[in-house]
Amino acid sequence: MSEKTEPIIRVNDLHVSIKMDEGTLTPVRGVSFEIKPGETLGLVGESGCGKSLTSKAILGINDKKCHSGGEILFQGDDGKVIDLLKLDPQGKPIRAIRGKQISMIFQEPMVAFSPMYTIGNQINECTRLHITKDKKESKAITLEMMKKVGIANAEKRYDQFPHEFSGGMLQRALIAMALVCKPRLLIADEPTTALDVTIQAQILELMQQLQKELGMAILFITHDLGTVAKMCDRVAVMYLGRIVETGTAREIYKNPQHPYTRGLMGSVHKIGSRKLDRLFSIEGTVPLALNLRPGCGFYDRCDVRVEGVCDKAEPETCCIEGTHCAACVHCRKGGAEK
């Protein structure tokens, strides 16, 4: 991965807000990141931090009540850069991108397929829509993809219905559906959360292998720090609608700078290591992103908060070294202070 490659997607200052009776909910408040070809960015955070809404904003499939602001610059395969937010969410241009150039894998494979159609039929739908109208050719492409994701006996499986598949197999089929058009960007929203560990490992390895083959970029959304460490080149940690820390996986795991990242790391027992008596835990709970006060979103739960500073203004993002940046007043260049 050379430094000069243009990112496939660059999200600039993305905002998502929802108007409610009680006020305005702001689940995403100024998120920026970019992903280069062949790279995997892990978007980590707990429930309610806005990670799913961010991914849905990219595809333009957010609820009608959501208002998105900012820029999502996507470089299509023709080399042109377009702002996805400016496209009509029901319009033709975005539909040509959805499924073809950007596709998505969902958390629950069971509900991602319609029970009324065969698996082959549903994967084929994507092929026929974006690649070829020829029935024979599209079926051949579909079968090839099904074999590639490790569905044994693909010809027979093609005509089976979702209920005849196990959870792991369905997730494979879902991946086949997402990748059959060879997208430039794959959004994986908690793709393995609903699966058992042994199947999770298979699916993650499959994704890595396919990424190498197809050279696509992956936006990997999860709350599981273990899978992130296994999968991702770079990590962005989200809290309350903001990215609080970004960096390479090693930087984040070995030298977490933001108190939230540190707390998150401390909350998880690293399997296969000596037992600590207690886990580190962050006090309190994630607040609702409704009528937020000024200042750092993590203020109430932070163990190193500075009164009069952190509760006055949002801390600026400061880069420690290279790509490793954190939005905390305690962060200095060089990362001297801990």
Added chain:
Amino acid sequence: MSEKAEKNLILQVQHISKRFTSKGVCVRAVTDVSFDVRKGETIGIVGESGCGKTTLGRCIVRAINASEGEVKYTARDGVTYDFLKLDKKEMKKVRKEIQMVFQDPYSSLDPRMTVIDIIAEPLKANFPKMPKAEIEQKVIEIAKKVGLNTTYLKRYPHAFSGGQRQRIGTARALILNPQVIVCDEAVSALDVSIQAQIINLLKDLQKELQLTYIFISHDLSVVEHISDKVGVMYLGRLVEFGETEKLFSRPCHPYTEALLSAVPIADPDIQNERIPLQGEIPNPANPPSGCYFHERCKYCQEKCKHDVPDLREVDGRMVACHFADEMHLRGFDYDQA
């Protein structure tokens, strides 16, 4: 086993089986599971979905009736009962000593009752003559213990977040002063930072109240952290049961080995090589012959296809594998990490 250890036995799960029959098909959810629990221990039960761990937990607390087997429970008064065969009157006496914490913090609390009523319900049911003031005082005491803000007790559950609800559920389980608590995926539905809070709480309470936990979870890292001993289940059977560190560092059953190798480690520098499992978990209505694991086991031999292995002691733990003492399986290297 020494005399003293024998004395500390609180729960002896013996040959528990549970069969469900529906539309003429018999599904063996749990088959012949046995293990001992000592006072103050935490036993972790791990396994993948459909392995019968939840059914086992529910059989132990007698939420459902086991088809076969016994749960010998040594109550506070020193008498050992067969918990599963107690009649109504004895049950009323012993019931309160074995309680349960549930997975879903949302469906486990009745949304129509205030928190104080939810926590007090077991008290009211077991001590109908207890004066109101005493009940209230006990509820406040226990609420403080689990870290609930006592000014909020008059609120309804919808006012609380998942973590706080799990604290309420824990308070309800604790108010009868039980000895054994079965935690069925008690932290699985919670966010990571909240998980840590609840795990710490459970550990603190254990120390303070000398509780014994049976901790059922699919999350191996949580189980490793909290448990003294771990039981690994596969297709309704206990395949390995032993001390956590021993079992995680040198597993003796091929399934345990494969399971451990599949867990992603939260450290980008450690990439453990996964031991691939062939095929998928068989249908529990139609389990394979011999060792249930043989079709997916890479060490499978002819004997495994015909003979069901017994749970036997190998290397200081219980294993159900014919070749447990001949193999050297890979686990986690504790000294390196």
Added chain:
Amino acid sequence: MSNPDKKALRAAKKAEKARIKEEKYYLASQWQLMARKLGKHQLARLSLVILGFLYIVALFGDFLAPYNLTEYDANSKDLPPTAIHFMYEGEYIGPYVFKSEWGTLKMSVAEMSKAKKEAEARGETFSTRQIITDETTPLKLHWFVHGSSYKILGLFESDLHLFGIEGGKIFLFGSDNLGRDLFSRIILGSQVSLTIPFAGTLISFVLGLLIGSVSGYFGGTVDNVIQRIIEVLNSLPSLPLWMALSAAIPAGIPPVQMYLLITVILSLIGWTGLARVVRGKFMSLKNEDYVLAARLAGVSDMKIIMKHMVPGFMSYLIVSLTLGIPSMIIGETSMSFLGLGIQAPATSWGVLLKEAQNVTNIVSHPWCLIPLFFVVLTVLAFNFLGDGMRDAADPYK
């Protein structure tokens, strides 16, 4: 006080208000939460107001209706709605009407033949018997007049009516072929049409609750038998069943007993849907974790049912009750329309609509369809209310 201080104070007050509101929400029970949610449903709120109005009218019907059921006047049959005037000879004298009734025209033979010719030219038949309006003497509308006597809420004797005129009759909605006031009959008919469904659903409610819980709680064979019975009942076409059942009612029994019997007939068929709802809720609640938790805590079965399960499905029950009332209203109306229900002189909206069975009648006296408007209004209002309640039934979602 400086400006920023004031601002801060205002902000603090606002925050305090928000906190109190939040606190109220946290302390709100299920029913309070439901009421909140229902209050946000515009149509349901409007329906509630309309229904409240209709029921109050029914409750004080004898007072609001100018005439009672037995009053008739041969000279005022099939009269169109009486027009109400306010200005008389350029002067405001308050609401008044002109006396209007059937009479014979006094005219010469020549006039008569001329009028006959004109009428024939228009394609009409000429008759000397016509509605004659006496526009010379305005009859003032009076408030709180004494008329026929009745019992207030069935208790106190009274003869006071809200309004009336002296020296003539007022027909706000016209009159029927016996010269009875449609307006009074609609109001008095509502006393039957609006209460039979309530009494009926009450019986259905008890039956449905009992049979449904037995079915849901015991399960197995009992459940199977009850479900089959429900299916058989549901498969019977309702019209023939009504006819069969009302044939069983002996002829010539007093209206009150008739009324009760019709209620019973309607509810004997109406409980099946409710029993299904109860059974389904029972079965799903049986598997809730909190029910298991209560069982593990040693709470007795009866207490679990009363404290956890019944409150759990009560809101759904009320919803299906509300949605069940319209079919009961329609049921009563249909039975009476077919002549199987209430018999004259007692009346209901269905009995009133019976007069609209004849097409020529509808053409010449379109006002006989006015009761239909009230049937539609009530049924719609109940449906909208039920709709709103269904949305509010589970406030925890």
